[in-house]
Amino acid sequence: MKKLWSIATAVRNPERLRNFLITLKEMEGEVWNSQSQEEFQARLVKNRFYGYSNGQFYSTLSQATVQLIENLNHHISLTEAFNILREKNYPEGFAIRGRTSYKPLEKVGLAFIQNGKIKISSLGNYLLGDNYDIGEIFFRSFIKWQYPNPESRDFSNQSIYNIKPFIATLHLINEVNKICEQRNLRVKGISKQEFMIFGQSLLHYQDISLQAERLVEFRITLDSLQNSDEKKEYIINYIANFLSEFDNATDGNLHDYADNTIRYFRLTRYITVRGGGFYIDLEPRRMIEIQKLLETDNASAKEFTRDDYIAYMSDINQPILPWEEKNELLKIYRSTLDDIRNLEAQMSMDTYPFSLENEEIEYLKSEIEKLREYRHKLQNIELKQQLQDVSQIDEVIDKLTNIRTQDLKPSIALEKYITHALNIINDANEIKANSILSDDNDFIFTAPANKPDIECFYESFNSVCEVTMLINRDQWHNEGQPVMRHFRDFENVSSHQDNYCLFVAPSMHRDTINTFWMSVKYEYEGNPQKIIPLNISQIIQILETIKTLKLQNKSFSHLMFKQFLDEIVGLKNSVANSDEWLRTIPTVLNNFKQELLCS
Structure with missing residues (x-):
């Protein structure tokens, strides 16, 4: 019998790949044997990248062990992680679990075994860097992915399979x-x-x-x-x-x-x-x-030995791309510049001056990426103009109301439509999503782990917006510290003294709110922060208010929005704790809406 090929047989969830690779990096240079395979799996448990919040994983563990894993204030030691896996009592042992967790990293080309030792590839180190592009990683992997290959037994019949x-x-x-x-x-x-x-x-x-x-x-x-x-x-x-x-x-x-x-x-x-x-x-x-x-x-498909195939998949510089020569790169540069000129003309904008200083390969590649970044900026301006139509407000409200039923994963859809909502709300200079975008400016993946989801730039202040579909304690685990860290990094480089952070989720977990309250009321890394938690329903209420104002030919400026944000932050001086803070925000929102509609 034949088999359909699929991504499911080659890679796992990209959100997990980087976490697994971060863990493997801790062991780089170690001999890859049954002991280190057990250690890799234990480190995944220790880092809560495996097993955490998984009912099936918890099913054979004692209540005390589950509580230990769930207690996010407790840093699981490596010894405790080994004990957790021993308590699972896998019939085949748990070295095989480590091999299974490692395999996707090798298949994509992020890691390999060299002279019997763990080695992170050039592609893997790129993924671990600060400015990685998950799309580039998968492109570099997919153009080499083939059947048959020495790593796959399921597609080894050469009379049937010969394909990339x-x-x-x-x-x-x-x-x-x-x-x-x-x-x-x-x-x-x-x-x-x-x-x-x-x-x-x-x-x-x-x-x-x-x-x-x-x-x-x-x-x-x-x-x-x-x-x-x-x-x-x-x-x-x-x-x-x-x-x-x-x-x-x-x-x-x-x-x-x-x-x-x-x-x-x-x-x-x-x-x-x-x-x-x-x-x-x-x-x-x-x-x-x-x-x-x-x-x-x-x-x-090409013919490879197993070692040669793994080395080939792991090398970010292979193969040499057929357009990475001067004449083809110049064509790409000119074509992208033509797109930019067309967008500028459509929006009656002055042409931005671009020029080439030389025609060296690496320089041309860099300049093409700059053009693509600028094209995204123009596409964002075009998007903001389109979203000023009242009918677009209804569409965004509908998308947010039914966020779990869109043709995108809910996490990606939320980043997309909150970006659209922020463009609708007021006169921002720029709303910049850090999500992975296609060349036509559509959302294809969530923002990288080391950046805010959305950056917002106004005449009088700046802000970031972080979004999540998580509603249980995972919300605090995944968003608490990272949100405050991203925001502080943003504050440190912002052109304005006044900076805000919107945090949007379907609902707020008490631990998340308590963490943000401490930052707002007291400090994070020495200074208080202005974090505003809003649920999706409250964003929709703001959009409905904006729609009413537009129908009444009234404007809504970023200064009005700033007033609303300041009122929520200012509650720290009048409420007693995080619970009261969260309970009072709807009152602030209702009062703000009434003030706008009655003015």
Whole structure:
């Protein structure tokens, strides 16, 4: 039987990868054997990167042990972590757990074993740095990921598997678009459903053209059917027949594999979504790079020994990208600059002066990234202009109200729509999300762990905004200290003396509020901070008030917003504790709304 390929077989949650790598870094240089494998797993437990807040993990532990793990004021020692794993009483021991936790790091190319010892790769050290880009990491990994490879037993049959899945996906979309253009059909990439059927069942690079033809014929037949029942029956029967030889093509797997793969592939910025999120296509702003990639790589797997494959996956400088030469980089530079000039013209803005001092490779690459950063800045200005329409307020309110049912993960959706809300609320100079953005300025992943989620710049003050979907004690564990640290780092470099931090969540955990209260009432690292906790419902109330003001042709300035923030911070002088502080914020909000609407 054949197998569908999927991201699930290659990597784990990217949010966990860095934490696991941070832990492995503690052991770099140690011999990789059963003892160190046990130690790695124990260190993951010690750092609360494994087992913490996991009901299944807790199920075989004593209540006292669970309480020890849950007590976030207690730093778990390595000895205690070993004892916790021994208490789990794994029949096979827990060295195998350490090997399992290590494997995704090796598969992505973040770590490897060299001369029997743990080694963090150049790609891994990049991920551990302060300015890592998770999209760049996955792009560098995906362009090399192939089947068969010496690390995978499931896809070892060379008569069936010969493919680089990511490169093959680019080829497949490109071939489908070419066929549609030749037949005078609408060129629109491929639907997520088509990818589910034809993308992950593509196992050999020589079948790309045939698979593209099959996909287009499937689309034409489906479009010709008159009603939804006929369409549904056709899809079910087609999947049953077309994927009958794949032993993992269950209905649940098909959808999960496709959703997960598209989410990861989008991180590279070489695939975009269109058609209301139902289609994926080649990113038009990267077409120079994509065409060079398609010209130079037919998606066939290379032959490697195991050691050579691991070394290849681990080297951030391999392969040399086919557009990293002067003429191609100049094309990319000019194309990106053209995008910028078009945006400036659309918004009647003065042209920003860009010029090249030389044409050296590294310099050109750096200048292209500067252009892309500036393009994002222009796209943010364009977004703010679009969001001033009253109908856009209703849309953002709807998205926030139904934050868990969007086509994005809730954590990403919250960063996106709080960014939109902040653009709506007042006359900010710039609202800058630190989330991972696609070239068309859409949100594809949450902000890196070492930066605020959103930075806000005003004429009279600056602020950061941190958001989370967590509501239990994990909220305090994941957000308490990091929020205050990010905010203090921001305060230290801010151009204004007055700085604020908005913290937005569905609801506030008591431990989170108590931590922020101590910072507001007393100090964090020697000085008090201005942290304002607001739940999603309260943000929606503010948006509804802004909408009413707009309909009355009234304005709402950042100074009015500052007054509201100051009133919440000022409660520290009149309330007794964190509980009363949190209970009083709704009253402040209601009074503020009434004052605005009655003025």
